[in-house]
Amino acid sequence: MPGLLRRLFSPRWKHPDPEVRRHAVSRLDPCSDDQRRTLERLALDPDPGVRLAALETLDDPQRLLTLCELSDASPELRQHLVALLAGRLGHHDLPARIALVERLEDRTLLNELALQGDNQQLRLAALARLDAEEDLVRQACDNGIAAVRHAAAARVESEAGLSRLAHQARRDRQVARQARERLNRLRADAASLAAARAEREALLEKLERHAHGPWEPLYAGRLRHLMREWAKLRDLADARQERRYQDACQRCRKIIGDHEAQEHARHADHRRREDADQTRESLVEALEESLEGLHQGEQLTDQDIASLRAQKRLMASRWQALSDYHLADEALRHRYDEALAEYERIVQARVRLDERADAIEQALAEGDDDRLGALVEACGWPARLAPTPLLARARERLARETQDDGGEPGAQLAHFTEELGQLEVLLERGAFKGASRLHQRLRQQAERLPKPPPPADQARLKRLAARLAELRDWRGFVAGPKRDQLCQAIEALAEQTEVSETELDRRHRQLVKEWKALGDAAANRELSARFRTASDRIKERLAPWRERQQAERQRHLEARQALCEQLETLLEQPAHEADPDGLREIRDRAREQWRRLAPVPREQAEPIGRRFGRILHELQALIDRRAREIAEAKRALIDEIRELLARDLPPGQRADQAKALQRRWRSLGRAPKGEEQVLWREFRGLCDEIFASREAARDDQAQRQRARLEAMQALIDRMDAWHPTQSRETDVLDEAIREAAALEPLPSGRRTEGMRRRWSGIVRARRERLDRLALTEEANRWQAIRPLLTAHLRADARHLAGGPAEEVPRPHELDLPPELRRAHEARNAARQAGTTAEAQEKLARLRAHLSLLAGGRVQHRDDPLRLAIQVERLNENMGQAISRADELHQLLGELLANGPMPEHSWEREVGELDRMLEILAERPPP
Structure with a gap:
């Protein structure tokens, strides 16, 4: 019954049935504050229909935005808010909507507004609130406004985002193109940065290797060069690289500073010497x-x-x-x-x-x-x-x-007078005890003298005795108050309880010492008893502390005894190769440990001290003996290096042996103090002479190498300027080649490699020019034998016309080589036994061969001849090299010996032959 009453009298928007609540929404007025709040509550209703009906009545995006911030926003609320802010619903002005968008934090809402906004400014405002790169990529690819796409693409910075943008931005080619360009620039910058970092790392490695290397004359110059190279690098070094650079530079500066300090020390040592x-x-x-x-x-x-x-x-x-x-x-x-x-x-x-x-x-x-x-x-x-x-x-x-x-005067009287002077001196200084004893002795001497002293000496003795009595009275006058003060001070010290035992013992000893220093001046039993009583009380207080001190002294004594036993064991069985430096370190540590083990019992201090002193003396003797042995060994090394310096050896081998002797020197240890420096300077001076001779030999070798390089350079320049004009100048080239071979071996290096390449090119070019000149001269010889060949052609024509086979005489003014002379005789013989067919076939072959030699184009009909000629040339030249000039000389001989030749066949081929020979007769350019 109560539940039924509640349902009957409750508002309809609270009804359990969603349909009732949805119908109740239409009856609520959003203009009323209470009903608007009810609608806002219904906008968060569990039922989607109720939420949607309530949101349709609400058009204030400010309130809806507050609802979204206060609770989990439903999809309907988000969609309605987006519709209002995007301008699809309601009539809100643009500045107000932009202001609301600038307050949004929700990525989903901002993405929707950037995609659905009704205005470019609104979309740009929503885009400005987006920071995630995937949102910017989405906007750059899918947004419908080009300006928004470009603004979103401009904010994509990572390589992955630009790569996605370049592949997915198919809607806007400009965005894709710009993304690709930026991606390429980014990768190029990354590659450049990587190359710069690699260059910086390589420079750092060089600098670190330089920092771990030994000093050399160019050490500081190389460091400055590496530092300048570091400063020239365009990129900025990170903290690790900067730290490595500073550490390496610091090590280099330390090496330079150590060397300068050594040089300064050496100069100072020289000056001190x-x-x-x-x-x-x-x-x-x-x-x-x-x-x-x-x-x-x-x-x-x-x-x-x-x-x-x-x-x-x-x-x-x-x-x-x-x-x-x-x-x-x-x-x-x-x-x-x-x-x-x-x-x-x-x-x-x-x-x-x-x-x-x-x-x-x-x-x-x-x-x-x-x-x-x-x-x-x-x-x-x-x-x-x-x-x-x-x-x-x-x-x-x-x-x-x-x-x-x-x-001489009496010795006793002179001695008496002398001691009077000593007494006066003691009284002047206030030395009471010494003056008192001397005065007693003088009185006794005065009584034992054989005759009384002079009156002047007696008066002087009385006067000095009066001064002694006055000094005794003055000491009593001063010592009385001092004794009272000391008694009060020691009694006050005995009453003090907060002072430490060490301080109490120190002050007690000081007071006792001052009391004893007063001697018998103003002494009385009462003060002595007071002082002794207070001192005994202090001693009773210090008794436990003294026992602890005595136990500690006993421990120190035992430790000192153990130390002495260890050192005695070492001295009983010393190693034959004991290092003096190690023994010196043992000695110094023993001394330091001995000083720490103090104090010891007073009665044992002197015996154990004498024992330790004897041990140290023996240990020092052992050190000196081993140091002298080392000195003798080092003198032997000096003799060896002096003999090495006198021997006739290559400087490099002598320097290597000197380095071995230096290693032996370092392994020996140190000689006695003072002698070590002298031996080292002598040994080092001899080593410096050896290394100086090696450096001089290296300098001489380098100078000879430079001289060979300069001579080779001069030869190259001379041969480069030489252009032969006749083939018989081959001797000049051969002589230059022999001269270049005599300059070998040249030092390795880039300059040498360049000179060799240039020399090879010059020799090849000059050899080719000489071969071309020889070919030209051989071709020009054709003109010299042309009259003889014309005479043979006329004789061949007369013989083929039915005349006799006459021999053509060789003109006496024509100087023919042996080969051409034999060819001339063969032509005369061929006129009687040869056939025209063979002569014509051979002429065609010679024409094709000459065409190949001149580099001309062989006719298509001569292809079989060309192949046969090439095969023949390969077979004939196998195992030997024949020049083109020799080959042309052979062809001219064969051309002269070929007959009998019909006139029409010769007229058909002679033009081609002349053209080929003209090509071969052309002189090469200078």
Whole structure:
């Protein structure tokens, strides 16, 4: 019942029956807002008929567009909206419809509007909202307006889209043509871009190969050339290519920079070597001047010896410092050794004199001349060296043979006076402890002197004692407040709890050190007890930390012991071929590890340190020994390369052997410091000489090759300008060919290939010209024998007319070759035994043969003769080459020997024969 009531009283547009709802649509007024909203709801009804009836009453495209955006639009709603916007329904103005189209996002609606719009602007507006390429292709192919088709086609950019457009746009040929043109341009651009990229990749590969190659003199120039080529490329490089280019350029610049640094280092080393040599020379000269000054002086004093020793020590240290980097040459080293030997002689003589000085003094004092002479002789004083004052006195005493009674003042009194001066110096510096001890000693010495010191020395001692007492009082005055301050500081430090153990131990040690530095100044038991109590409290706090420190020191000690054992094992069984560089690395790492393993227990520090020092000394000795062995091996290599330089070998073979020696040099390792650089410079200098000789040989070979090329070029130019005028000039061509063969082999290259092609063409052309000239000369000989042939024809005519067979004499003025002379005799013989038929047949054959030789056209009736002649020529010339001139010479001989010849037959053929001979007699153009 409630459901029935609801159906009876509900609106008809809500009726369950679709037909009722469809009829209810006609009763709704779209002008009313409520009923329009009802129609809009019915436009979304599930039944298609109801939707279609509701949409027929709605003509506002704005509202329908909103319905499409709010819910899933039905096909009827889309079709009705398209009809309204396209202008098929309703009376909406064009600007409003275009504005609505510009808001659309639905591709389907936009495609339909672009195809069905009633105006070109509307279709273009819908097309402007389309972005998918397949939609643009569809519009370009199917749209009914040409402007829309062209606008859509213009926006197709991909190769696939243009290809589809070119095949599917049958409706508009212009669209298809433009699509094909753009497709071709796109492909051409792609091909050009690919070619440019390939060119850039090839250039990058060249640059990378150049970056991984070694330095050479043209390295920087090639890099600049490759960089210019890179800059000339029209396309832009991508990020990867640009990164590769920058990396390769950076590597190239690094190689160039390393080479420049090496060159700079080599020049700097050379300059340092020169400076070192100059410094050494100045040192040797200074020592030599000092030694010469000692020889030229009157007396040798202690100051002279001290100065000489100081100069020698300074010179030796500087000489050794310079020798660590650069060894001296032999001459300078010899001078240095001689100066040192002279120095040693002087020093040893002075030592011997000092050892006997007391004895000499005693002998002088006692007047023992015999003993004095023996002592002076035992000193072995150099003859040229100036004597010392003592030695001069002794020599003077011996020379006078008198006794010297003079004596020195008391030594004790002099020593007492000297120590008084030392006491005064100590008091001036404030050294209380040293001054106090020295004062006690002076008081004791004053009591032990055999007689009292002079009054001046006694007064001086009292005055210095008063100053010492004053210094003692002042120290007490200063030390009292300092002791109070130290007690307060150590008690405050004992109360601090936030300070770390390390800092606490450092500050405690500092305070104890300052307390001890005060000594006994202002000392009392109370302050000492306070200081000791606070110090004990700090020590109790630091006890656990000290235990940890002691454990760590023990671990360090064990690690140091293990390190020493490892190094001792290495030293017990050293490898025979141990590399000094590897041993040096082991030494340096051992030192670094030793420094890290610190501290160690104090009582073990010195023994383990001595053990490690001994090991390092032995390891250094092993390094030095191996370095000396390497130095000897490198000296042997230097001797080998010096022998190689002296041997008579091809430069290339010598350079290859030098490279093998360089590889052996690198595999040896390093010699001792300083000596390695010297050996390397000597070895490298010899290698440079070998490579320089190879480069010189290459330059000579290249120069000879260039000379051969220039001579060949001159020969080509000369033969190109030569145009022979007679056939007997063949000797000139043969001589040129022999000259060209003598210039072989030419260096390979494009220029050589071009010259050979040009030379072959010139030789072929000149050979053809000479053959043509020989043929022309042979053809011109026809005119020379023409009178003889005419005489034979007249004799043949008289014989054929019934006359006797007379012989035609050979004119004496006519110089015939042997072949033609035999042909002349054969013609006379043929007049008696020959037949006219054979002569006529042979004349026809000779005419055809001459026509083939002249390159003329053979008549159709002479085809059998032509074939027979060609076969005969092939058979006769098999295995040998016959020139056209020789062939013509043979034909002229046969023509002269052919008879007897009827006059009418000769008149019939002579015109053709003359024409062919005229062709053959034409001279070739120059």
